[in-house]
Amino acid sequence: MTLKRRIFLIFSFNSLVPLICLSIISYYTMFSILSNKIEAGIKSSLMQVTLSLENSIRDLNHISQQFTYGGVIGNRLNEFMLAEEPYQRLQLDNAIKSDLNLLAFTNPNIGLTMYYFKSQGKYQFENFPVKHPFSPEQLPLLAEYTGISYYGPHISNNLLDNQYVLSALRKVELPDRDDVYIYVESGFQLTQNILDTDRSDSRLSHVIVDNNGRIAYSEVPDIFKTNSIFPDFDMGGASGFNNEFYWFKETSNQGWSLVSVIAEADYNKEKNRWFLQIALVSLLFLGVTLFLAWLLWKMVYKPLGRFHNEIKWMSNSRTKHNLEQTSIPEFDYLLNQFRQMKKQIWELFNEIEQKEKHRIDLEVEKLLYQINPHFLMNTLNTAHWLAVMNGQDEIDRLIQSLNKLLYYNLGKLGQASTIEEEIDALKQYLVLQQIRYDFQFNVRIDVDENVLKIPVPRFILQPLVENSLYHGLNDDGFIQVNVILNNGIEISIHDNGSGMSEEKIFNLLNSQTVDQQKVGMGIGMNYVKRMIKSRYEDKANLEIKSEIGKGTSIFLTLPIQGGETSYDQSACSR
Known part of the structure; x- marks a missing residue:
């Protein structure tokens, strides 16, 4: 195993073993604490909602009693049913409506109120417009006692209200008729506000079960279907788990039960958040451990790598690489010694290159002396004057162009030229070529x-x-x-x-x-x-x-x- 691997392995082992043990103990401790905290919070809110619904149902019971026979409004209804004269019936009709409106106004928790004639399927004296058709038999029955039935939550029959409400249907007990009932609904948004009390974060859903175990209302119909029997109702359990949902049940004094339902992912959300925090802290701790291991590797292993790079650069390139010091005196001393050796080798390389370049220059110089341009120039000048004296104009022109071209080619070997000199040399070359060939070109x-x-x-x-x-x-x-x-x-x-x-x-x-x-x-x-x-x-x-x-x-x-x-x-x- 290399030194680098040993360093990382030892540091990781010494750091991770205590961290893993501490994390396991912390996890089980916090898991128990958070579970008890979440369940206590859900049950406390569940009890509060149950009590609020009980109070709403008591209010419906109390209000509906005031509409029965023996009360002021109930007696006027009986007189209205027995009256035969139109004028008397009109007076009683106005009086009943006035009393209904006054009672609804003085009780803000009351919504739609009206009398219902079951045998005829009709209603009368309503204080709000009623949705058609109205049929109490279609409402979800919550609880039923002698002379009164409770329904809900359900959509209001008030034409002006689409919120969930609770309602009660009580028999009026008139002497001459037994098919007259008073229908009363809870106030505007009262039931919806009660159900929203314990789910400000939208995690909880509600299910209401009647005293026979039948589901009368469900906000999660895919899991708990309306009109079906609630699971394990006969066993009387206060909590359970069903289809990735946790549920907690609270039974009211009136016999019906309220169930709070929460998805498993939401139930474990706080636990998972804590677990994520522990994981992040562990990663941070591991990062610090690896960083310390890296520092040790940098102090010991990295200088060894620099020796390797020095040797590789020395074998592959003559270029000098100025590396920074390692800040470790022992390694810096060895690196300086090695660089001194490299410097001497580079000096030998440069000396050999200079000797080789000097040898090539001598060969070029030897070649120039062999060509001896001055001898060629003097000879061509002599030929030029011979051509002039003998009247050979074409030969004279040829010799002059050749002389200029050779002077350019041989007299400035190794020196820089310009475009102007290149053009002049080109013109002399073209003169020679036009004399040489037997055709003319432009x-x-x-x-x-x-x-x-x-x-x-x-x-x-x-x-x-x-x-x-x-x-x-x-x-x-x-x-x-x-x-x-x-x-x-x-x-x-x-x-x-x-x-x-x-x-x-x-x-x-x-x-x-x-x-x-x-x-x-x-x-x-x-x-x-x-x-x-x-x-x-x-x-x-x-x-x-x-x-x-x-x-x-x-x-x-x-x-x-x-x-x-x-x-x-x-x-x-x-």
């Missing part, structure tokens, strides 16, 4: 004056023009040379020769031996490629376009390097 040269003094590599124009001459240029042929200054030096050479194939163009741009044997005094396309590659790297671009039978175009773009602009300005000032 060469047009257009050069931007701003580019004349900019330095460029020597012999870049002549090989390009030479290419046009050697690839099918015949009588009436022309060569157009353009040199402009844009973002760089843009050189273009066009001819109307026989053109080249794509294969030939590919060979010219990619072969290392193209034109070496064919081109005479020119250095060739291969020289141009190598020269711009050496001078400009990948910043220059050489492109050839040709069409068989129509001609060839060569495009060369050279960047303006740092210092060339100032060179140009100083040259122009002279």
Whole structure:
């Protein structure tokens, strides 16, 4: 096992074992505390809602008693039923409605109130508009006692109210009729507000079960269906679990039961939140542990890696890499010793490179002396004067052009050139070629004056023009040379020769031996490629376009390097 793995393993083991033990003990302790807290809160709210519903039902019972026979309103109803004269019936009708409205106004917890005639299926003396049809038999029965039935929660029969209400239907007990009932509903939004008391976070739902175990009202019909028997009702359990829902039941003194239902995910939400906090703290603790292990690794293992990198860089590259210190004296001493050794090796490399470069320069110098340009120049001058004395104008012209071209080619080897000098050398070369060949061709040269003094590599124009001459240029042929200054030096050479194939163009741009044997005094396309590659790297671009039978175009773009602009300005000032 590596040192790095051992460090991380030891630190992780020493940190995680106590953390895991502490987390397990904390989890079971907090799980018990939170479970008791949640259940106590639900049961307390459940009891409060149950008491509120009981009080609402008691209010309905108390109010409905005032409408029965023996009370003021009940007696007037009996008189109304027995009255035969229209005027008397109208007076009693107004009096009953007035009493109903007064009673409803003085009891804000009361809503729709009216008398119901069961045998006829009609109602009368209502204090609010009634939804049609009205049928108490369709209401969810909550509890039933002698002479009175309780319904709900259900949607109000008040045409102006769509809230859930509780209602009561009590027999009036008239002497002459036994089919008259008083119907009373709870007040506006009273029942809905009671049911919303213990679910401010919308997690709890309610189910109301009558005294026979039948579900009279359910807010979760997918789990507890209305008119079905509540699970385990006969067993009398106060809580349970059914289909991923926890339920808690509270039985009222009136015999019906209220059940609070909560989804398992919501029930465990607080526990999961606490567990997440413990997990985050554990991750933070683990992160601190790993950070300490990383610090130890940085002090011991990382310096070893630097030794490895030093050795790798030494074998793969001559470039000197300045690495920061490790802040550990022992390692820093070893690194400094190693770098001193590298420095000595680099010095040996540089010494060998300098010797090799000096050897190559000596070979070039030897070659120049072998060529002996001064001897060639003097000999051509002698030939020039012989031609003048003998009246050989054509030979004189040929010798002068050759003399100038050789002077440019041999007299400044290794020195920089300019576009102006390249153009002059190109003109001398074209004079020699026109005398040499037995056909005439037209060469047009257009050069931007701003580019004349900019330095460029020597012999870049002549090989390009030479290419046009050697690839099918015949009588009436022309060569157009353009040199402009844009973002760089843009050189273009066009001819109307026989053109080249794509294969030939590919060979010219990619072969290392193209034109070496064919081109005479020119250095060739291969020289141009190598020269711009050496001078400009990948910043220059050489492109050839040709069409068989129509001609060839060569495009060369050279960047303006740092210092060339100032060179140009100083040259122009002279």
